[in-house]
Amino acid sequence: SKIEIRMGKKIQPASLIECPTVRGLSALVERSKGQNSLLRLRPGAGGPSVFFIHDIDGEVLLYRNLAMRLSARHPVYALRPHGDEDMPILHTRLSEMADHYVTQIRDVQPVGPYILAGLCAGGELAFEVACRLQAQGQQIATLALFESVHANAEPRPKLLSQRRMAKLKQEL
Numbered sequence: 808s809k810i811e812i813r814m815g816k817k818i819q820p821a822s823l824i825e826c827p828t829v830r831g832l833s834a835l836v837e838r839s840k841g842q843n844s845l846l847r848l849r850p851g852a853g854g855p856s857v858f859f860i861h862d863i864d865g866e867v868l869l870y871r872n873l874a875m876r877l878s879a880r881h882p883v884y885a886l887r888p889h890g891d892e893d894m895p896i897l898h899t900r901l902s903e904m905a906d907h908y909v910t911q912i913r914d915v916q917p918v919g920p921y922i923l924a925g926l927c928a929g930g931e932l933a934f935e936v937a938c939r940l941q942a943q944g945q946q947i948a949t950l951a952l953f954e955s956v957h958a959n960a961e962p963r964p965k966l967l968s969q970r971r972m973a974k975l976k977q978e979l
Contacts, residue, residue, distance in 0.1 A: 844889045845911045848874040851882030855948060856916045859885045860908065860925035860932045869926065881922070886911060905935035909943075912936065920948035930955020 859870040867885035874883035925933035930952035937947045
């Protein structure tokens with residue numbers, strides 16, 4: 808927040824992982840281009856990479872604790888929205904995001920098997936990314952969806968409030 812107040816430059820909290828030093832933050836503030844979507848949360852020792860996709864707000868720091876608890880052989884990455892200082896999310900369609908994330912993922916790991924995960928809307932994005940990778944002939948080893956609902960899913964009935972439940976019991 809001090810960088811934003813003093814220099815008029817807004818940085819995402821996840822940038823502190825990418826640039827944990829004053830020198831790194833300084834270089835980040837000086838850059839004029841948009842942020843890279845791919846953020847390495849933790850290096851690994853030769854296993855397939857794990858890719859977490861941001862939630863509806865574009866946040867990826869929520870995956871940091873989980874990333875640190877996964878097997879040390881897996882490099883762990885987070886995909887955040889492609890954006891810049893003026894507009895934190897430049898893509899306006901899930902299909903655009905998924906296409907962009909496939910490119911970012913394949914730049915790091917050209918061939919599968921892939922391990923993908925996402926929370927909330929990130930789960931739907933992870934599903935779309937998995938479909939695109941499979942269409943390219945790639946293998947998906949794991950697809951983990953956390954608290955995700957597919958747009959075409961059947962709506963669940965709403966829970967009855969205690970007051971409505973009591974009224975129904977009286978009527979019966």
